[in-house]
Amino acid sequence: MAYATKAGSTAEVAAEIGRVIGSEGDCVVDVRPVEQLEGIDGYDAVVVGSGIRAGRWLPEAMKFVESHRKALRRVPVALFAVCLTMREDTEENRSEVAAYLDPVCEVVQPVEVGLFAGVMDYGRLPLLLRLMVKKMGAPEGDFRDWEAVRAWASQVSVRLGVKRPAV
Ligand SMILES: Cc1cc2nc3c(=O)[nH]c(=O)nc-3n(C[C@H](O)[C@H](O)[C@H](O)COP(=O)(O)O)c2cc1C
Numbered sequence: 157m158a159y160a161t162k163a164g165s166t167a168e169v170a171a172e173i174g175r176v177i178g179s180e181g182d183c184v185v186d187v188r189p190v191e192q193l194e195g196i197d198g199y200d201a202v203v204v205g206s207g208i209r210a211g212r213w214l215p216e217a218m219k220f221v222e223s224h225r226k227a228l229r230r231v232p233v234a235l236f237a238v239c240l241t242m243r244e245d246t247e248e249n250r251s252e253v254a255a256y257l258d259p260v261c262e263v264v265q266p267v268e269v270g271l272f273a274g275v276m277d278y279g280r281l282p283l284l285l286r287l288m289v290k291k292m293g294a295p296e297g298d299f300r301d302w303e304a305v306r307a308w309a310s311q312v313s314v315r316l317g318v319k320r321p322a323v
Contacts, residue, residue: 157170157173157174157177157185157186157187157188157202157203157204157205158188158189158190158193158202158203158204158205158217158220159187159188159189159190159204159205159206159217160189160190160205160206160207160213160214160216160217160220161189161206161207161214162207162209162214163207163275163277163280163281164275164280165207165238165274165275165298165300166205166206166207166238166274167189168300169205169236169238169272169274169300169305170187170203170205171187172302172305172306172309173187173203173205173236173270173305173308173309173312174186174187174203175309176305176306176309176310176313177203177309177312177313177316177318180309180310180313180318180319181313181318181319182318183200183318186199190204190216190217190219190220191216193220195224195227196224196227196228196231197227199231200231200316200317201231201232201233201234201316201317201318202228202231202232202233202234203233203234203235203236203312203316204217204220204221204233204234204235204236204260205217205235205236205237205238205270206218206236206237206238207237207238207239207274208237208238208239208240208241208253208256208274211256212256212259213237213256213257213259213260217260218259218260221260221263221264222263225263225264228263228264229264229265232267232315232316232317233264233265233266233267234266234267234268234269234270234312234315234316235257235260235261235264235266235268235269235270236269236270236271236272236308237253237256237257237269237270237271237272238272238273238274238300239253239256239271239272239273239274240273240274240276240294240295240299241253242271242272242273242274242299243273243274243295243297243299245273245301245304250271253271254269254271257269267312267315267316268308268311268312268315270305270308270312272300272301272304272305272308273299273300273301273304274299274300275297275298275299275300276289276294276295276296276297276299277296277298278290278296
């Protein structure tokens with residue numbers, strides 16, 4: 157599990173996904189910020205996720221997939237994004253957020269894509285950014301849907317070959 161976060165909400169989502177995958181099968185799951193991973197040698201599958209800023213994955217997450225593109229093409233990869241648009245899980249919002257991931261999917265073909273609602277906490281932003289997002293009218297709150305995160309992690313466990321599908 158590799159993730160990128162600015163304000164911390166994606167780190168907690170990644171930790172929960174890692175916990176579920178680890179509990180579903182006979183495997184060891186490492187959950188680490190992308191900056192702490194030098195490569196993916198030794199991993200049988202990879203999940204990469206990032207918080208969204210200005211309609212994009214964070215640059216360090218993008219850099220991670222670009223730097224390891226060859227290795228990532230050799231193992232199953234699942235991708236996810238954490239953002240405010242998904243606080244309302246509508247078809248329209250899903251396609252908007254799925255499009256945020258288009259540049260990533262050009263580099264690596266995921267077996268699953270997870271789109272999750274995140275957190276807006278003005279208090280965790282530097283002053284200028286706080287003024288900017290307030291002005292844009294971004295709603296404050298923790299919009300994470302942990303059931304949706306866990307359900308996706310469980311589905312991913314099957315797709316990554318960690319867990320047998322339910323019969
Ligand atoms: C400066 C800024 C820009 C953002 N841009 C978007 C955006 O374009 N689309 C969106 O859905 N959410 C956007 N968000 C919301 C974040 O994706 C959300 O707060 C997410 O939970 C952040 O993840 P993190 O806590 O791991 O950094 C933005 C947040 C900030 C602070």
